[in-house]
Amino acid sequence: MSAQQNFQSQPSDIVICSAPKTGTTWLKSLTFAIVTRTTFDDSTSPLLANLSHDCVPFLEVDLAQSSTNRDPKNPLLATHVPYSSLPRSIIDSSCKIVYICRNPKDSFVSFYHFIARLSASKDMKPVALEEAFELYCQGVSNYGPYWDHVLGFWKASLDRPDKILFLKYEEMIEDTILYVKKLADFIGYPFSSEEIKKGSIDKIVSMCSFENLSNLEVNKSGKHREGTPGVIENKIYFRKGKVGDWENYLTPEMATQLDSITLQKLNGSDLTL
Numbered sequence: 001m002s003a004q005q006n007f008q009s010q011p012s013d014i015v016i017c018s019a020p021k022t023g024t025t026w027l028k029s030l031t032f033a034i035v036t037r038t039t040f041d042d043s044t045s046p047l048l049a050n051l052s053h054d055c056v057p058f059l060e061v062d063l064a065q066s067s068t069n070r071d072p073k074n075p076l077l078a079t080h081v082p083y084s085s086l087p088r089s090i091i092d093s094s095c096k097i098v099y100i101c102r103n104p105k106d107s108f109v110s111f112y113h114f115i116a117r118l119s120a121s122k123d124m125k126p127v128a129l130e131e132a133f134e135l136y137c138q139g140v141s142n143y144g145p146y147w148d149h150v151l152g153f154w155k156a157s158l159d160r161p162d163k164i165l166f167l168k169y170e171e172m173i174e175d176t177i178l179y180v181k182k183l184a185d186f187i188g189y190p191f192s193s194e195e196i197k198k199g200s201i202d203k204i205v206s207m208c209s210f211e212n213l214s215n216l217e218v219n220k221s222g223k224h225r226e227g228t229p230g231v232i233e234n235k236i237y238f239r240k241g242k243v244g245d246w247e248n249y250l251t252p253e254m255a256t257q258l259d260s261i262t263l264q265k266l267n268g269s270d271l272t273l
Contacts, residue, residue, distance in 0.1 A: 002211060007059060007063055007087045007089060007090070008087075008089050009087065009089040009090045009093045010075070010093070011093055011094045012075045012095070012096065013075050013076075013077065013090070013093070013095035013096070014031065014075050014077075014084075014095065014096045014098065014187045015059075015078070015079065015095060015096070015097045015098070016028055016031060016056065016076065016077070016078040016079075016091055016098050016100075017078070017079055017080075017081075017083070017086075017097055017098065017099045018098075018099060018100045018101070019080060019101070019107065019141075019143055019146055019149045019150065020111055020114070020141075020142075020143065021102075021107055021110035021111040021114055021182070022048055022100055022107050022110075022169055023100045023102055023169040024078065024080075024100065024208065025051075025052050025053065025173070025213075025238070026172075026208065026213075026241065027078075027098065027100050027167070027172075028052040028053065028055065028056040028078055029047055029052040029055075029207075029208040029213060030180055030204065030205075030208045031056070031076060031098065031183065031187065032045075032046075032047060032052060032055045032076060033045060033047060033207060034183065034184045034187070034189050034204065035074075035187070035189055036178065037189075037200065037204065040151055041203070042203045042204070042206070042207040042251060043089055045206065045207060046215060047208070047213070048207075048218075049216075049218055050218060050271060051218060051219060051222060051224050051237065052213075052236045053071075053078075053224055053237070054165055055074075055076075056074075056077065056078050056081060057070065057076075057077050057078070058078050058080075059077050059078065059081070060078035060079055060080070060081060061225075066221065072164060073266055077172050077191075080118055080142075080143050081143060082144055082148065082149050082150075082152050082181070082190075083152035083153050083156050084152055086256050094163075095163075095185065096163060096164075096165070096187050096188070097153075097156075097163060097164045097165070098164075098167065098183065098186070098187065099153040099157065099164060099165070099166050099167065100167045100168070100169055101150045101153075101154075101166075101167070101169065101273065102169040102170070102174070102273075103169070103170060103246070103253050103273055104125035104146055104147070104244050104258055104261075104262050104273055105250060105255060105258050105259075106169075106242075106244065106245055107146065107245045108132075108133065108136045108146075108246070108250075108258070109245055109248075109249050109250065110239065110240075110245075110272035111136075112132050112133075112136075112249075113127060113239055114236060114237075114239070115127070115132070117236045117239075118232060118236055120179060121233055121236065123231075129249065133254055133258075134259055137257060137258065137261055145265075147184045147262065147265035147266065148173055148262070148265075150152070150271070150273065151265070151266070151269060151271070152264045153166060154166055154269060154271050155269070165182075165183065165186045165187075167179065167183075168219045168273075169243070170207065170243050171240070173243055176205045177201050177202065178224065179194075180201050180205055181201060184201075190239065198234070204246060209241075210238070210241035213238065214235075214241075216240035218233060218234060219234045219235070219238055220235055221235075222234040223236075224237075
């Protein structure tokens with residue numbers, strides 16, 4: 001609520017939006033690398049020594065009280081709030097919004113493991129997978145039902161394609177170089193033909209790959225928001241990053257149930273997940 005009231009967006013802002021565990025960490029890294037590539041390269045990037053969440057602040061946590069504690073040279077910020085809950089200054093301004101979504105089955109499994117690992121790190125007993133699954137299917141979440149979250153940004157992207165870029169995690173995994181170029185073009189940081197020839201896109205893709213980021217020392221042993229009640233071990237943000245990992249955790253019945261809900265929720269939207 002305080003972010004809605006207090007945050008003042010700038011025309012140059014780039015807002016990374018997503019539901020939790022849909023590729024946020026990766027998209028933040030890619031976007032940060034794109035925006036800062038004239039200042040840093042793949043050997044000097046702050047991403048090599050900092051978690052991407054420390055490089056790209058969260059609206060509802062880091063900027064909730066005031067937008068004056070931002071780095072004026074960094075146009076990036078991120079949020080998990082639904083489109084309908086974004087500050088009016090973001091919706092009304094000419095800033096860019098980049099949204100990423102993911103197959104609900106993989107998103108659920110990833111979120112479940114994130115919460116389970118977070119609970120274990122705080123000596124708390126995690127909720128059983130089956131119980132968490134039922135809550136997910138009922139739409140119980142800090143940010144509302146997953147399908148509503150996705151549809152909010154999907155419909156807005158159809159109405160305002162010049163303002164909102166709608167991405168799918170699976171498509172980005174399939175052809176990362178294509179989508180990094182598309183992302184750079186959209187946010188106003190296009191790669192020159194010379195940069196493309198020199199392999200600048202390839203270097204960013206490699207630096208921001210799951211394999212590279214998850215093996216950096218900062219992401220193996222560092223802590224996010226250290227010294228606060230919300231401290232989280234960086235390694236908890238990295239698990240597998242695979243497409244289709246849900247098959248290792250959901251029964252056929254659970255998968256069918258989730259597919260059925262997804263079809264029902266997305267009916268008539270021309271969107272598939």
